[in-house]
Amino acid sequence: MKTRPIKRPLMAAAFALAVVVAAGAAPATSARAADVTVQWLGQAAFKITSPGGKVIVIDPFITRNPKTPAEHKDLKKLGKVDLILVTHGHGDHLGDTGALAKMTGAKVAMNADMGSTVGSLGIVPGKQLIRFNKSGPITPIGAGITVTMVRAEHSSTIVHKDPTSGKAVVHPGGEPSGYIIKLENGFTIYHAGDTGVFGDMKWIGDYYKPDLALLPIGGHFTMDPTHAAYAQKMLLKAKNVVPMHFGTFPPLKGTPAQFKAALGDAASTMVEMKPGETRKF
Secondary structure, three states, X not given: OOOOOOOHHHHHXXXXXXXXXXXXXXXXXXXXXXXXXXXXXXXXXXXXXXXXXXXXXXOOOXXXXXXXXXXXXXXXXXXXXXXXXXOOOOHHHHOOHHHHXXXXXXXXXXXXXXXHHHHHOOOOOHHHEEEEOOOOOEXXXXXXXXXXEEEOXXXXXXXXXXXXXXXXXXXXXXXXXXXXXXXXXXXXXXXXOOOOOOXXXXXXXXXXXXXXEEEEOOOOOOOOHHHHHHHHHHHHOOOEXXXXXXXXXXXXXXXXXXXXXXXOOOOOEEOOOOOOOEEEO
16 A cells, blocks of 8 residues: 655644754743843832833832932933833832923823822823723733732822922822733733732732732831742742832831842742843843
8 A cells, every 4th residue: 555645734834843842832931031121220110121112111210319320310211111100109209200201202100199190280291191090900002011000008199399489399199009010921010119018919919920029128118028028928929029119218228138038938039130230031
């Protein structure tokens, strides 16, 4: 009996399959990891570049940030910015939001009440503001990226200089928040903002399953390293965690070394970043 020859398309498909099997799953995982770029600019300021090239800046306290390297203090060097997220109204988080928004035309999303204050004071043009609240997912820069506001245990006011008197006036800053950012490839980032530990962090961990958590460790105004380690080990269980909001001002005494020690044998990777540094995840 004659053996029927294998058709060329089938042979090509079989060869391609063999190459994939030989390569294993690692290339796909590596490709995904290399697609998300995160730059820390000090305090809680981060620049995130998505797989599709969308740029999200969180809490842009840059020009007056004592830990931001001089070469990164020029806002123009951030380049294109599609979205600015602000966790609360304190100056070391609201920071350069107004200047950056006006320079780039980026949309600016924040707690609804803080948005009312920011808009009425003229800090951000009204057409760029997105006012929203906790557990209301939004897609402000395209259907592939979802941002959800979550709780934070902190406070929020806005100090703004009155243009007439020249005096600093304290205005309502709405409620503090954190953000869940899900990118086009499914990579999920939790930026906790300024916060203490709260029980619903377990729900955040269970429901959103963050690939990367950005957690404050400085103490005094936020979690210290021990509290942050508890939040990560027992509640969030993110795959990777970057400590932030430490060493900028004298009361923020917590250190990454203390945080790492408190994490112990937690099944996660602590990534220590230096201000200005960029990492791929």
